Amino acid sequence: MIYDKYMQKCFRLAEKGRGFVSPNPLVGCIVLDKDNNIISKGYHHKYGENHAEREALLKLKNGEENGGTLIVNLEPCSHFGKTPPCVDLIIERKLKRVIIAMQDVNPIVAGNGIKKLKNAGIEVVEHVLEKEAKSLNEVFIKNMVNKTVFIAVKTAVTLDGKISTSNGSSMWITSSKARDKGKLLRKYYDAVLTTSSTVLADNPKFDCKTKILIDRTLKCDFSMQYFKTGNIFVVTSKSDYPKCPKNVTFVYCPEKSGKLDLLYLFEKLYRMNIMSVFVEAGGTLNGELLKLGLIDKIYMFQAPKILGDNNGKSAFEGNSINDINKSFNFEIESIENLSPDILLTLKK
Ligand code: AOF
Numbered sequence: 001m002i003y004d005k006y007m008q009k010c011f012r013l014a015e016k017g018r019g020f021v022s023p024n025p026l027v028g029c030i031v032l033d034k035d036n037n038i039i040s041k042g043y044h045h046k047y048g049e050n051h052a053e054r055e056a057l058l059k060l061k062n063g064e065e066n067g068g069t070l071i072v073n074l075e076p077c078s079h080f081g082k083t084p085p086c087v088d089l090i091i092e093r094k095l096k097r098v099i100i101a102m103q104d105v106n107p108i109v110a111g112n113g114i115k116k117l118k119n120a121g122i123e124v125v126e127h128v129l130e131k132e133a134k135s136l137n138e139v140f141i142k143n144m145v146n147k148t149v150f151i152a153v154k155t156a157v158t159l160d161g162k163i164s165t166s167n168g169s170s171m172w173i174t175s176s177k178a179r180d181k182g183k184l185l186r187k188y189y190d191a192v193l194t195t196s197s198t199v200l201a202d203n204p205k206f207d208c209k210t211k212i213l214i215d216r217t218l219k220c221d222f223s224m225q226y227f228k229t230g231n232i233f234v235v236t237s238k239s240d241y242p243k244c245p246k247n248v249t250f251v252y253c254p255e256k257s258g259k260l261d262l263l264y265l266f267e268k269l270y271r272m273n274i275m276s277v278f279v280e281a282g283g284t285l286n287g288e289l290l291k292l293g294l295i296d297k298i299y300m301f302q303a304p305k306i307l308g309d310n311n312g313k314s315a316f317e318g319n320s321i322n323d324i325n326k327s328f329n330f331e332i333e334s335i336e337n338l339s340p341d342i343l344l345t346l347k348k
């Protein structure tokens with residue numbers, strides 16, 4: 001209990017690394033001296049750089065941490081990776097107590113860090129705000145445990161779940177505040193995935209580092225603004241590739257019953273070190289991902305508008321379920337008021 005507020009600070013520190021540490025976890029650390037004053041803070045800034053504990057401890061030069069407490073949201077590592085084990089440094093710096101939110105799910109650490117600390121006579125308090133810590137590192141956990149990509153779907157709907165009208169006008173369902181939030185969320189994921197239907201209908205830019213375009217039959221024209229920015233992977237079942245701009249790489253994906261084999265695609269993306277994708281596409285792809293059970297998270301922006309029976313598309317097409325007991329179910333994680341709209345965040 002007494003460590004909750006420090007752990008919350010660790011979460012906030014860890015958050016600063018979001019968008020930069022993948023495939024590593026988000027980690028923040030606080031060091032208290034023996035009288036429980038905060039004497040140092042650290043976080044994992046960027047993949048390949050110092051771990052949170054190392055950053056926090058290396059800032060201390062006069063031994064004030066001797067007999068103190070280290071608080072961190074992930075079990076300190078025990079392996080030689082890009083840097084030496086954090087547990088060795090904690091032991092060397094003579095901390096008395098280590099407070100941890102969750103065990104590391106990386107099999108090379110998984111409990112070994114805790115064991116090593118205890119063997120060195122350090123008191124270890126585990127499971128402090130564990131649920132929150134697991135939610136913070138949901139991508140890392142999915143990657144390590146399932147060896148697959150974390151998939152988040154973003155959609156913007158009306159009160160009746162429509163993403164467009166029958167004439168296809170869909171760009172401005174939500175207001176600019178909601179759209180700005182959507183752009184921010186994009187940066188939290190390794191890549192933004194969309195389809196040729198969306199690019200051809202909306203001509204979006206999708207400003208971000210890595211973009212994945214599902215374009216089975218290579219329908220898109222490289223002069224479109226979508227192709228002007230980012231590193232772009234174009235996924236197709238064709239094997240003869242046309243001339244393309246320098247920022248475009250083709251990714252082959254076989255077909256299954258006339259559609260791209262999405263399971264094959266996500267396995268391939270994982271092997272390409274793309275650990276998480278933010279899907280911004282239409283109801284067809286969303287519906288297929290849903291059917292395959294691939295959606296880990298949904299960001300549902302909802303505008304207080306009603307279109308009624310307009311033959312427009314809904315956010316998740318193609319799963320006509322008539323029995324309410326057979327619905328796909330998600331759990332509400334948060335509801336944010338982005339007046340005039342809301343953002344409903346859901347998890348599997
Ligand atoms: C920590 N604190 O801040 C991080 C940890 O590639 P490396 O060498 O950086 O090692 C990555 C692994 O180390 C990662 O999979 C996870 O198990 C742990 N990450 N551990 O104690 C940190 N980022």
Ligand code: ZN
Binds near residue numbers: 051087
């Ligand atoms: Zn470490």
